[in-house]
Amino acid sequence: MKNNDFNGNYDCNSDCNCILEQSPSKIILFGEHAVVDGYPAISMAIDLKTHGTIKKLESKKIKVNLEDLNEEIEINIETEEEIRNFLSLDINTIDKNVKYVVCAIKNTLNYLNENTNPDVNINDLIVPFELTLHSETPVSCGLGSSASAVLTTIKLVSKLLGSELLVRLLPSEDFTSLSNLEMAEIAYSVEKEIQGRASITDTYTVSMGGILEITNNEYDPNNLNNKFVEFIKTCNFLIVYVEERSRKTAELVQEVGNNSKKDEIFSKIGEIILKLKTCNDKVEFGNLMVQNHNLLKELNISTEKIDQVIELGSKYGLGAKLTGAGGGGCAIILLDDDSLHKKELIDNLKKISVKGIFECKMYLES
Numbered sequence: 336m337k338n339n340d341f342n343g344n345y346d347c348n349s350d351c352n353c354i355l356e357q358s359p360s361k362i363i364l365f366g367e368h369a370v371v372d373g374y375p376a377i378s379m380a381i382d383l384k385t386h387g388t389i390k391k392l393e394s395k396k397i398k399v400n401l402e403d404l405n406e407e408i409e410i411n412i413e414t415e416e417e418i419r420n421f422l423s424l425d426i427n428t429i430d431k432n433v434k435y436v437v438c439a440i441k442n443t444l445n446y447l448n449e450n451t452n453p454d455v456n457i458n459d460l461i462v463p464f465e466l467t468l469h470s471e472t473p474v475s476c477g478l479g480s481s482a483s484a485v486l487t488t489i490k491l492v493s494k495l496l497g498s499e500l501l502v503r504l505l506p507s508e509d510f511t512s513l514s515n516l517e518m519a520e521i522a523y524s525v526e527k528e529i530q531g532r533a534s535i536t537d538t539y540t541v542s543m544g545g546i547l548e549i550t551n552n553e554y555d556p557n558n559l560n561n562k563f564v565e566f567i568k569t570c571n572f573l574i575v576y577v578e579e580r581s582r583k584t585a586e587l588v589q590e591v592g593n594n595s596k597k598d599e600i601f602s603k604i605g606e607i608i609l610k611l612k613t614c615n616d617k618v619e620f621g622n623l624m625v626q627n628h629n630l631l632k633e634l635n636i637s638t639e640k641i642d643q644v645i646e647l648g649s650k651y652g653l654g655a656k657l658t659g660a661g662g663g664g665c666a667i668i669l670l671d672d673d674s675l676h677k678k679e680l681i682d683n684l685k686k687i688s689v690k691g692i693f694e695c696k697m698y699l700e701s
């Protein structure tokens with residue numbers, strides 16, 4: 336890629352003629368897993384991004400190149416039958432990592448097909464293309480890499496097809512691109528189709544940006560009061576990629592769903608979030624993080640190494656917890672304002688050979 340302008344501009348440079356897009360990833364501050372059963376969660380979009388490009392192809396194919404996974408796939412869309420077969424594909428018959436992106440393409444095409452003037456033939460709506468993704472986020476470690484890859488795919492496909500439709504078919508009609516809410520819903524449909532059980536948390540967080548509360552699997556921008564959001568903005572989190580996960584989110588969510596103690600644990604997590612929403616003290620916030628972590632431990636989704644990081648985060652910072660689906664992956668640590676403590680923390684994290692340390696910022700949708 337020659338051009339670093341990732342703002343979704345058409346014609347990124349003269350020889351590639353492609354569209355560029357990007358999406359953030361996320362951390363869950365409180366409430367992962369419980370949120371799948373309707374309890375509240377608080378999440379934040381972060382500025383580790385998935386970048387992508389899309390360009391039209393002459394051959395009647397959809398090509399997907401996933402640089403981080405080292406996977407490529409080609410889908411034939413030569414005949415109407417091939418297109419219709421793809422649109423009704425059972426995604427869980429694909430057992431490759433490419434399936435999130437393939438499902439995002441399928442569900443975006445279905446959405447556009449259902450919401451375009453019925454006079455437009457499906458062969459004219461769906462143009463061949465090549466899509467490439469690359470992420471700054473480590474894959475499958477609790478930072479919402481799936482949601483970020485899926486949303487970038489939806490942005491790219493809808494933008495390419497929208498602009499083609501405008502040029503070739505509906506020159507007199509204004510094409511309005513998909514709203515953030517529409518894209519969040521399509522992205523959620525993908526996570527749900529693949530995970531089986533899923534909440535809207537990751538997909539809505541990467542689509543809306545900022546800090547969100549999800550309750551009853553719904554997003555209401557008025558749920559969080561400004562004072563609380565402003566307080567969280569003063570908190571600095573360190574993200575630690577502790578170790579590779581042995582299981583994907585889909586498996587971890589199923590496993591937790593079968594845990595007989597889950598309701599008792601989830602309601603305690605709900606109580607922590609109630610306290611949190613009136614909190615404006617970082618020490619208390621850090622303690623609440625550790626309480627949430629201990630409940631995630633009871634769900635058997637922490638590991639020895641994550642627990643070691645939580646101890647370091649409590650000793651040299653104000654508190655810590657795992658983030659995302661767990662089973663390995665990432666932890667977040669709330670830093671105090673003393674830069675010496677931060678240095679000691681990072682030195683100690685390096686001593687136990689964690690895989691990565693990120694100082695990320697909150698991402699706001701522009």
Ligand SMILES: Nc1ncnc2c1ncn2[C@@H]1O[C@H](COP(=O)(O)OP(=O)(O)OP(=O)(O)O)[C@@H](O)[C@H]1O
Nearest residue numbers: 432470475476477478479480481484583584659660
């Ligand atoms: N850069 C990427 N390119 C293509 N597919 C990706 C990319 N990143 C993630 N994925 C897809 O998402 C899967 C990982 O999703 P998973 O939900 O298990 O992890 P996560 O989203 O990082 O963690 P969590 O859901 O806990 O936040 C990968 O196996 C792959 O299918």
Ligand SMILES: C[C@@](O)(CCO)CC(=O)[O-]
Nearest residue numbers: 367368533534536659660
């Ligand atoms: C574990 C989980 O709560 C968050 C994964 O980031 C799953 C979900 O909400 O779908």
Ligand SMILES: [Mg+2]
Nearest residue numbers: 479481482584
């Ligand atoms: Mg995921």
